[in-house]
Amino acid sequence: MSGARLLEGQLEARGRKVAVVAARFNDFIVASLLKGAQTAWARHGGALEDLLVVRVPGAFELPVTARKLAASGRYDAVVALGCVIRGGTPHFEYVAGECAGGLQRAALETLVPIIFGVLTVETVEQAIERAATGEGNKGGEAMEAALEMAGVFAELGS
Secondary structure, three states, X not given: OOOOXXXXXXXXXXXXXXXXXXXXXXXXXXHXXXXXXXXXXXXXXXXXXXXXXXXXXXXXXXXXXXXXHHHOOOOOEEEEEEEEEOOOOOHHHHHHHHHHHHHHHHHHHHOOOEEEEEEEEOOHHHHHHHHOOOOOOHHHHHHHHHXXXXXXXXXXXX
């Protein structure tokens, strides 16, 4: 619709405070996601002292930690990073589903953007591809989504 007012967040980290909560389980993948998020933060002008990284045991612990960080009022956005790889048991469905639902509930309860940067993949190869350094790193994409949403929320006001 022409003439409509458009509000979009910018990829700007200056002046923002963001927390990243990252699972240690499958760290051979999550470490690369975390590096991608930190690289995106720096690329968009973020100060090192304005980025907090919290490590937790696994993806199941991400929602409660993200909610606590969001509820603190200290962060403009929270990025949750993890990796759940399907195995031969129903464990995947429980962990991936509860993680996604918990992160969504935490965002709705706190009204702070909580970005889902958790890979839910069929194979290790898929995880490696999505966590590769450079373009397409899902950790970097999650950080950029957090910056954009922080900007949108700042424009919308309280």
